[in-house]
Structure formats: structure tokens, C-alpha cells
Amino acid sequence: MDVIETGALFEIAVEGSGEDKGMPEFDAWRHEIGALAEILEAIDEQIHSKAVITWRLADLHHSTPTIALRPEWDADFGHKPADAVMNIWFSAVTDLRRGRDPEALGARALEAVRKALRPIGNSLRLVNLSYEGLADVLDVHVAAALSSIKFKTEVAEEDWEGSLDELNLHNDNRTFRLYPAVSRRWITCEFTKEQESLVRDNLQNKVSVSGEAIYRPKEMIPHRIRVKHIERLDGGEIEPLDKFTHMYSATETADIFERLFERRNGW
Helix, strand or coil: CCEECCCCCEEEEEEECCCCCCCCCHHHHHHHHHHHHHHHHHHHHHHHCCCCEEEEEEEEECCCCEEEEEEEEECCCCCCHHHHHHHHHHHHHHHHHCCCCCCCCCHHHHHHHHHHHCCECCCEEEEEEEECCEEEEECHHHHHHHHHCCCCCEEEEEEEEEEEEEEECHHHCCEEEEEECCCCCCEEEECCHHHHHHHHHCCCCEEEEEEEEEECCCCCCCCEEEEEEEEECCCCCCCCHHHHHHHCCHHHHHHHHHHHHHHHCCC
16 A cells, blocks of 8 residues: 655644643643544544544654654545645634634534543643644633534434444433444434333344434534434345445545535535
């Protein structure tokens, strides 16, 4: 496999809130880097249907703990996927700072942002971010703005087919995961107590789920469904789309998801 890298670096500088020359506690630093990794992966998946970028450690600076990550990707992608991810990310930080909903972020990316901002103002003072000509900072102003934003969702009555798995009944929060054929990500499905026996009967089966599908504004696939009906389908287990990637180039696979996106926006 041919790999492309441009030499561009994504730098993350984490500054602690203590008196030890801004050095963060290790647990807080590890939490922050993990949350930022989740954000990058979520945006990557959102754009390309699956994560196509590998982020490799390229450099370390020790005065303020800083890591530099170099993006690499399969040569099948003619464009620069890392630039697309970074543009969405830095635009989202700008929106957050201004008290606006970063509509380009899907539900998974948004949850990771909340995770990244949780230590800010407590164990961490701020996080400086830069990539090529883009730069911004996660600080108490961004964290405060996040708590006041009303985030948008869209709801549509839809049917989704997939494999029903991972039943969860904890704390009266009845959910299962639906693994659709068109994504490596699952959809969390909420159901009622009256539907519990039906869900149990269809565990690890191919089903059609009907209900209220909940989307973030730019998502192609809902992150949640409020279930109204479940129907078992014939044909056994659904095969994931990425099993058939040998049949499509990376660009063709991206085109499939672009058509899904256009169809969803045609409601």
C-alpha cells in the first residue's frame, strides 16, 4: 500500500493549572490527548465513512508538554483528507468560542469535545492547537461557551436495516446497538419496556428498525433511533460495507457516502 504524507504537523501543547511551570498531571494529559484522538477519528469517519488517516508521533517538546502528529493516508485518496479534518475541527473551535453550534460536528465528535473540555479550568489551564496556518486554543472561554449552546438535532421517521446486538438494560436505560451495512459505526436504539421481549428474541439477527431517527445537522447516519417497530429479516447476518472495499476504490466508497448525504438532505 502506497502511503502519502505532506510533512504537515498537528501540534498539541497541554498546559497544567498548577504551579509547577505549567506541567500537567499525567492523568489529565493522557485524558486530553485521548479525547483529541477521539475527535480526530470521529471527524475522519464522518467525512470518509471510516477513519482513513493514521496519525504518527513526529516530535516531542518538553518545556510545555507538546506533541506533534504527522498525518498519513492511503494514496487512493487523491485529495488531502487531513486538511479536511483539520478545517472542520478548527472551524468548530471558532464556532464554540463564539457561542455557536458547530453544526459540522456529528454526535460522536461533539461528545469527544465535551470530554476534551472537561479538565479545562480544573486540572488543565489550556490546550494550544496548530496545523499549518490554523491555530486556536481550548481554554475556559470555550468551555464556558459550550455549556450555553443549544445544539441542534433533526428527527425523521425512517427504517434502518442491520444486525441487532449489545442489549443494555442498566438504570432503566433500555438500548441496543444496530450495526448497519453502510457503516462501521453502530446506531444506538432506544426501546420501551413493552418491546424488551421482542428485542431479546431478535438479538444477533438481521432486523429492520422503524422509528424516529435523530441526526446532527451534517450527519449521514443517525446516532440514535427511538424505536417504534422491529421486524426480523431473512438472509442471516448483514455484511459490513468495508468487507467489500476490494470492490471499490477509496474515492468510489466516498462517493457512495456522498450520495447518502445528499439523499438525507433531500427530506
